[in-house]
Structures are given as C-alpha cells and as structure tokens.
Amino acid sequence: MRIVLAELPNPLLPATYDIVWSLIVVAVLALMLTALWQALRSKAHTGGQQLLWALLIVLAPVLGALAWFVLGRQHSAAGPAA
Template identity: 40%
Template sequence: MDDGTVNPTLPLAYDIAFTAVAVVWIALTTAALVSVSRSEPDRAGSRYWWCAVVVVLPFLGALAWFLFGAPRRQGARR
C-alpha cells in the first residue's frame, strides 16, 4: 500500500488544534469588541483606541482589554 507518496495534508490532531485556537481567538476578539462598545468611555476617544488595539492585536489586545481596560464591577470584590 505504501508506494512512496507523501500525504500533503496535516494530521487530524493539528487540524483540530488549529480550529480550536481559531474559534477561541474569534470568540475572545468578539467578546472584547462587544465589551468595549458597551463600556462607558472615561475620556473622549478611549473606546475608539481600545477597538483599534483589539483589532490590530487581536489576541493580545483582547487580553489587555480584559486585564487592564475593562471597568471593574462594584460587587465583584468582597
């Protein structure tokens, strides 16, 4: 059965892992953009700049928004 030809496709595990990373990336970026658009801007243009950061640096920008830019809820701390 092995006639020396090489299968040019990636193994199934790589394909599944790439798809999972892509889905997480899209979900995180979408959630960050929705969160930015719903937030109260503290300065003129801050919403614009956060959207630009999330779009230009999709994964890192979304993480930065959730870690540093998103406003904290009052009831979250005890």
C-alpha cells in the same frame, strides 16, 4: 516487497492538526469578539477611548483582548464608583 505498518504515515495526524488549529482560531475569535463587544459597550470610556481599545483589540487580537480584560475593565469598573 513487504509493507510494515509502522512505516506508514498516520492518517489521523493531519486531521488532529487541523482540529487543534481550528479550536485555537475559534478561541482567539471568541476572546477578541468578547473583548471588542465589552469595550464598545463600556459606559466608563469616551468614544475616542472606545475607538482606541477597539483598534488595539482588532490589530492585536490576543494581546489587545488580554489588555482590555486586565487594564480596560479595571478602569471601567472603577470609573463610575469614583
């Protein structure tokens, strides 16, 4: 029986797969925590609005955080100047 190296599974594939998914998880957590921190510290929103933003960010981490950066921050940036 002859073993051909091309037929053996790549031992680095699981490690690469794990590293990529770990980096994705870290990026999502960083995005979520940054959005959550900014939403809770926002002076332009009331306590109820901050709570709703926090719930949206926690329940839908990627979409909620992106919504905060696109919609929530525009409101808080325009709020005090108006």
